[in-house]
Amino acid sequence: MIPFAYNLRSIAQRPVSTTMTALGVALVVAVFVAMLALAHGFRAALVKTGSPDNVIVLRRGADSEMSSGLSRDNARLIATDPRIASGVDGRPLVSPEVYVVINVPRVVGAGLSNVVARGVNAEAFTVRHTHLVAGRWFQSGRSEIVVGKKVAPRFAHTAIGDTLRFANRDWVVVGQFEAGGSALESEIWGENEQFMPVFRGDVFQSVIFRLRDPAAFDDVKRALEGDQRLQVQVQRESAFYAGQSTILTGVLTALAMMITSIMAVGAVFGAVNTMYAAVSSRTPEIAVLLTLGFPPRSVLASFLAESALIAILGGVAGGLLALPINGIVTSTTNWNSFSEVSFAFRVTPDLLLGGVVFALVMGLVGGFFPAWRAARLQVVQALR
Amino acid sequence: MALVEIRNVHKSFQRDTQVIEVFENLTLDVQDKSFTALMGPSGSGKSTLLNLLAGLDRPTSGTITVAGAQVNAMTPSALAAWRARHIGFVFQSYNLLPVLTAFQNVELPLLLTRLSKKERDERVRIALGVVGLGDRLEHYPRQLSGGQEQRVAIARAIVSDPTLTLLDEPTGQLDKRSAEEVLTLLQRLNTELHKTIIMVTHDAHAAEKASQVLHLEKGVLAP
């Protein structure tokens, strides 16, 4: 093997060219990581919204909470299922919910945006794994609301103590909650019995409950869907929300792949140029190595390693470039409910590793033909 | 008045902390239509003198006048235009542009003039004819022998009919026969076409072809 130190020195001898090639790769990797971090972030927010030990019941045929509707009788019937877990006070962990999307004025940028208003009962906070971060929960029977922690910075009149007007009523904001970064943090919650009369009348959109034993899901599903009085569909909450993210995540991932693969071709061109120049400026050295008895495959490996090293440097730099976007909050629309969802970019270690591997592939592809040329060099011609 | 007048030229280089004195007080006249050979060992300052004459380098003090123009006082851009008009330069290693044909290489200096394409064409053919390569117009440098390359370089140097032709070891990389051809060519340029030539060489045989030989040793001239 030709010592790797030889490659390190030759890279160091042309710092500008190396830096530029590596930066080209770095930018491709940065875009790759950033776009996938966007897709991951959106997916994570929706997936986290659902918990695998929760069950969501909708009207049969409804593809989202928005198009669903369940009567009070149905909700009461569902709540009697024995497989539903109980809370510390012994009450079943069931939340029949009202779900509407309302217009709320934005703080940044004029105009209105669609925000989910969810009417829940007292059990919802436990069922949905939410925690107060400021203020208090709303009190039953009052025109009070609590807001997810991503709502207040984006929308007007949503700070604690503010009064938000919708559906012809004034609502006092009394608290702020967090929900592990999930889409619930983009919602406004009030009491279901308060929301029901002002929105869609005497009907719930969904019933959510906690299972005593998560493995009992199939039993519950069979029981409820088979009940002729109900006409409902039953899904695991986690699967339901993950399903809502598939289209947009798919679009984003496809877009990321398309854009970065075109960019990658450009970066590979850069690597090819650099490596050909490296090979031709070192022709006499290669000839000497071959004369000394190094086999051509060692020369091939040596130049491939050099190209791979430059690319990996670029890949690492690209990952570092993309890292600061981790945690930045942005928003888009959940097209299943037409409501705005805020979520944070998520740069995961897997994604960074993927970026470096992507860079490595670019380096190997870009370095192959120049390395091949170096390995097949005719010694006599090279020394002339 | 001599074509070239060098008066009290002092030239020193700074290399790291050391100051190298090349010429301390050099004075020299070169007559019009002469063929001067400049000899001397390595480091004697031959090439520096040639660079000064071509306006590629400036003296530390003193004046250099070529055909009435004071070279050491010109601005860089005036110098470039002056060089294009008055100086033909031939290098030891030919220095043809590998991407251009013999014809295109010789045409290069003419691109800086106002000559029409047709006039340029004519001149290039004449110049290549003079150096005996009228049949090699479309050859690239790598398709020519060393002697042929150097003759193309000479054609490039004389194509714009310069006042002064400067050659830096023109036969240094050539075999004996090619060197002989080049030297005969230079002699003909001087006697038949009356070109003023200054040639740096360390080859005594080459110097014999010149009408005047000067020896440069440690920055001092001797006939």
Added chain:
Amino acid sequence: MNLLPLVLANLRRHRLRTLLTVLGVALATFLFASLRSVVTTLNAGSEVASASRMVVTHATALVFPLPMSYRERLKTVPGVEAVTWANWFGGQYGDGKLFFAQFAIDPESYLAMYPEISVPADQRAAFLAERSAALVGKGLMEKAGWHLGQNVTIRGTIFPGDWTFTIRAVYTPTVRALDDRSFMFQYAYLDERTEHRVTPGWYVLQLRDAGLAPTVAQTIDETFRNSSAPTKTGTEKAFNQGFVTMWGNVQFLMNSIGMAVVFAILMVTANAMMMTARERTGEVAVLKTIGFTDRTLFGLVMAEAGLVTLTGAVLGLGGAKLLYAGTAFNGFGMLPGFDVTAGTLAIGFGVALLLAVASGLVPALRAARLSIVQALRHVE
């Protein structure tokens, strides 16, 4: 120009390098044009709106319907010439993979309001004559492989059940940016088959004069402020733009990626130019000896950079324009009327020019400032 052959000869020196650099620039400008066209197309979607049309929705949210009685009251608002309405159906066709918008419309008034929805007279009559008839966009017909007279069943999500429609008419948009993949059917059919009373999802108004829009909006919203269904009235353009902003900050995303693309290719191009310049140090010195001025040598390097990037830009931008126009690309139905505009092309060439300057400047300055004596010493 006398020196063009010299520039061309230099570009031929490393054919592969020149080719790869040109292709790199072509890819970058192609991506740039594509990304920017997403933004311009989305914006053009709201431009298609008529300035004299307004949309009235429920103030709380689009999903809440407005009372039928508003129809007569809206007609009496000064400046309003005509009123129509529609409902979002939101059904699913087949396995849901073929997504398209479905609206229930009041046929006669709606088609009168939207002259850009062009329907042959006989088909129009057929559509109006049958309760369960559907009017389908040309693009959707082709995509789904449907034909006139075919029955299509859609599963309702908001309005439960299986709904079967008969395609009686096909429309062709007269403006490129109007979606040609919508599915429309009679409002009366929706109302008739639904147990509870259906009321309009939104109203569309035709104004006598576009200038009246602010007054009309104010009058209407005032009138219904304290009713059970307060309204939000805005121009059709604002209504459409609302949907564009729902995607999130697409413009910012596309611009950021575009910048990254351009910078990545700048690295590739500049690197190639620098390598080329470095290899030619000796030749530059020779040219200077011959009498080429610093300025000419600066120009030669810049011309080389310019030629590379402009050739790349012509390939990339021209390729984008032809490819998208030739394949009638529409972003899988999400970007109707996708087009690379003249503005995008102009900006693309501007970017290429900047690329030329940025990548050529350092090597060109280096060539211009080169000291002959030092360079020749290096060569000899």
